Amino acid sequence: MLPDTKWTTGRPNIAPGEGLHQAIARVALLRPDAIALVSGGRRITYADLDRTADAWGALLAETGVGRGDVVPIVLSRGPELIIALLSVLKTGAAYALLDPSWPEARVGEVIELLDARLLISDSANRPAPRIWSPPRHPVEPPPTFRAATVAGTDPSNVFFTSGTSGRPKGVLVPHRATLRLFQRNGFARFTATTVMPLAAPVAWDAFSLELWSVLVNGGTSLIIDEPYLSSAALRAGVAEHGVDSVWLTSSLFNMIVDEDPGAFSGLRQVMTGGERLSPRHVGRFLGEHPEIALFNGYGPVESVVFATTHRITAPDAARPDGIPLGRPVPGTGVHVLDGGRPCAVGETGEICLSGAGLALGYLGDPALTAEKFADTVIDGEEVRVYRTGDLGAWDEDGLLRFRGRADRQLKIRGHRIEPAEVERRIERLGPVRQARVLARRDDAGTAVDLVAFCVPTEAGDPLEGVPRLLESTMAAYQRPAELRSVDAFPVTAQGKLDERALLAMLTDPPAPGGFRHEDPTVRLVAETFAAVLGRTSVPADRSFFALGGDSLGAGRVCARLAARSASPVPVSRLYRHPTAAGLAAWLASAGPEPADVRPDAVEVPLTPMQEVFLTRHLLTPDDRTANCLLLWSVEGDLDRAALQAAVEEVHWRHEPLSATYAADPRPAAWLDDVPPPALEELPPQPALDAGIRVLRETLSARLEPAKGEVWRTALVEAGTMTLFGCVVHHIAFDGFSQSILARDLAAAYNGTTIDLPEPPGLAEARHRSALSRDDVLAQETQLAKEFDGVPDLQWPDAPRQAGQEPGRVEVTLSPEILAEVDALAAAAGRTRFVVLLAHWASALAEVTGQRDFAVGVPVSQRADPALEHAIGCHITTVPLRLRGAALDGDPELLGRIVTRAFATQEIPLRDILNRLNRPRSARPPLFQAMFAVQDNPIPRLELAGLRTAFLHQPYIDLPLELHTELWPHEDGGLRAEIAYRPEAVPSRVATSLARCFLDRLSAGPRS
Structure with missing residues (x-):
C-alpha cells in the first residue's frame, strides 16, 4: 500500500500563515534573554537580534526596499549576515544569499537576473547599481517602524542552482516552505535547548535548515568561522557550546566517519544527505554511536531542504538497494508517477512533490516554471507538483527508494550541477567547438569532480587559458578539475556518446618533486597531502588545491595532521597556507613539531x-x-x-x-x-x-x-x-x-x-633478500620486458553495481578429481598447483575470450623453520603473464612460466610497475585476478571441555576484481571458492568460470 501523502503537524510552535521574521520576533518576545547567535566571543540574544534587525530594516525601507523586491546579500557567514537577511524580511522583501567566494562575473549575472535595486555587502567593489553596507555601530529602530506582516505564501528568498541553459536558475520560495519543516513533532527534534552549528555555504538551502530550525524554536545557532564544519570544529562545538544537532552532507559525514568518528560523541541527532549515502559509513557510525539519531534527508531546492526523511537503523546499512529516502516531511506530498499515473509499490517512476514546501517558481522564467511545476490530476484531484527528474519507488514498508536520474543532473559534495551549463560556458569562453562534461566517480559510484572533454575549434587550439576564464565566471564546485582536448568524441555501436571511452583517457601522473625537504614537519605535511590526493609525492611549494585537492580533501588533511600533532588544525588554516611548506610553518609556530623518531620504540x-x-x-x-x-x-x-x-x-x-x-x-x-x-x-x-x-x-x-x-x-x-x-x-x-x-x-x-x-x-x-644489486636490476629488466603491453582483463558485460559486498561462487573438487590431477602432475614432473593453475587459466581464457592477460599468485616467504610458529605477514605476490599456448592447459609449459616467475619473487610489484610506467587507472594495476591454493592447516580452536568448529567466512572486501582460492575439504578434496567484486565482474561470469574450471578437471588428465 502506498503511503499517505497528506500531512499533519504536531502542536504548533509557529503561527499559521506567518513569516520567518515574525516567528523570530515572537521568540524574542517570549525569550528575550535567550542566546540566539554565538560567534567567537560574541553572544547575541533574541532581543538584540530582533531589535537590530528592526533598525537595519528601517534603514533599508528608507532606500525604497519593500514588497516585490529581492535583495542580494554578499556577506561572510557571521552575525551581520543573519541580521541583514532578517532586516530584508522585515521590509516585506525577499533575500538572496550569494557566496562571497563566487567570481564577480557570476555575482553580476545573478544581480542582473534579480533586477536588484541594491546589494547588501561590506565591500564597495561589487558589480551592483548600489551598495548598502551594514552599519558599523549599534543603531536603534525608529519608534514608527513596524515590520511588514506577510503571508506564508509570500516570497522569502531565492536560491540559485545550476541550469541547462548555461545560466544559473533562481528558485523563488515562500516563507511557509521553510517554516513547514520545523513544527514540533516533525521529522526531527528542534527545541529551545537545541544548539546547532551554522556552517553550510550561505547560498545553499542547507543553510536554511541549520539557521531557521534553531531560531524559530528559540535555540542557539553556533556560527562556524571555517569553510565548513570540520571534525575539530565539531568537537569544539560539543565541548564548549553544547552542540547537540548537526547537518552534514553525505561526503562530509563520510569524511568525519573515516578520519575522526569520535567527533560525533555528545550529539543527539545527525542529519545527512545531499548525495546517496554510503552504507559502509552509515554502518560504522551506527556501530560506534548507536545512541545518536541519524536521519537521511532528501529533497531538491524546489521543495525546500527536505521532502522526505528517514531515521536510519542498523539493518538499513545492509539493504541491497541502499538507505531509504524515507517518508514525507510535514507539509509535503510525495508522488511516484508514470506520467500522471501513480506507480504501484515496487514500480519505478518519477518522484514528484507537492504541498507547502514547493517553490513559487523560477525567477524570470515562466516557461520553465510551467514545465517543471505542473498541475497534475492525481486520484481525481488536480495537484500542483514539481517534477524532480529523480526516479524512485515505494517499497512494501511505505518508504521511498531512490532509483537514479532521468537526466544528466548530478551532485558533487551536495551541490546540484547541470553538466550542460558547464558545457555551454566552456563553448562560449574558449576556442572550443564542442564540450562534454562528465563526472569522475570513486569506487562507491559517488561523483567526486568534473572532467571536461573539449573538441577545439581548430586542431591544435590550446586550452590553457580556459580554466582561468572559468574561474572568473563559475563557482568552484562547478569548475572541471581537468580539461582534456580530444579530436572527436567516441561513440558506441548505437551511435551514442561513449562516456566510458572518454573517461578511460584520463591519467593522473604523479606530481613532480617529492619528500626531499629535510624539515620533518614539511615532510609530514607533504606526505599527508600526497596520501589524501592519491599521489606518490607532492612538491612542498605547490598549493594543495592546485594539485587537485578539494574542500573535503582539505578536511582529511587537517584531521590527519591534528591526530599526528595532538592539537587542532582548522581547515581555514589550510586555505590560508595551502602549500606543505606554508602549513608546516604555521604548525611549527602553533605547537610542537611532530617527532621524527620514537625514542622508546624499536x-x-x-x-x-x-x-x-x-x-x-x-x-x-x-x-x-x-x-x-x-x-x-x-x-x-x-x-x-x-x-x-x-x-x-x-x-x-x-x-x-x-x-x-x-x-x-x-x-x-x-x-x-x-x-x-x-x-x-x-x-x-x-x-x-x-x-x-x-x-x-x-x-x-x-x-x-x-x-x-x-x-x-x-x-x-x-x-x-x-x-x-x-x-x-x-x-x-x-x-x-x-x-x-x-x-x-x-x-x-x-x-x-x-x-x-x-x-x-x-x-x-623479517624476510631478507639474498639478491645482489646487479641481480635485482637484471630481474627488473626481465620483468619489465615480460609485462610490457600486457592488457587488462576485460570482463564480458561488465556491470555497474558499486557498493555491494563481494559475490561468491563455490564448486567442490572431489578426491577422485584430485587423484587425476596428481597423476597428471607426476607425469609432467610438475606440482598439483601448476596443474590446477593451468586448467583455471584455460577456463578464464575461455570465459573472457581473452588470450593474453596477467594474474597474481600469492607466495609464502616462510623458508625459515622458525616462522612455522610466527604470526605475521610473510607473503608476496608474484605476477604471471599468460598468453598463447600457455592458456591451453599444458602443465609442462605453464610450469616453466611459474618456475621463472617464482625465481623473481624478491622484486616488489611496485618496482615492476615503476619500470612499466603504466597509466594510472581506477582498476587494480597489472593484474585483476588472483589464483591461490591454500594448503595451510585448518585453524582449529581446541578449547578444553568445549566443542568448537571453524566457520570459514567470505571476504569482507577484495583488493582485486576476482579471487580464486582452493581450500582443503573435509572429504580430502578441495573447495574452489571464486570471490568477485560485483561492480566489476558479472555474477554469471564468475559462475561460468567455476563451471568451466570444474568441467575441465572432470574431463580427466590431458597431456
Missing part, C-alpha cells in the same frame, strides 16, 4: 608487501580489503575471563600484533607496546545466522595499524552456542598465521602455552 623496516598494505590504508582509510576475518562456534560453558586472558597473552607473545605500522619518518613497524584489544561481547542473537551477521558487522569496521589497532576480538551468544571471532590486519597476518593464532589462543585458554615454541620477534622474522 623500529623494524616493512617488507614490500607490508608497504603495499600500509599505503592502501593511508590512501583509503576505510578500505577493508586487508581485514582478515576468523570465526568459530563454541558449544559449552565458555570462560569469558579465560578467553580475554588468552587474547592478551597471544597479543604480547607475537610482536606483529602489538606493533604500530607508520609511514613517518619512514615505513616501519614500531614496537611500542600497544595494549591488547578488549574482548567485546555483543547483544545476544536468536540464531546462528543472526549471530554471524552481527559479528561480521562488528568486525568489519576498519582497523588502524597506523595507530596500533592491528586486531580486534568479539563474541556473541547465538541461540544455543557462542560465536567467537577476530579480525587481523593483513599487515600483521597471512593465511598461515590463522592456524598459529588458533593454536596459541587455545593453548593460552587451556593453560598449556609453556609447551609452545617461542616465536621469533619482528626483526628476526
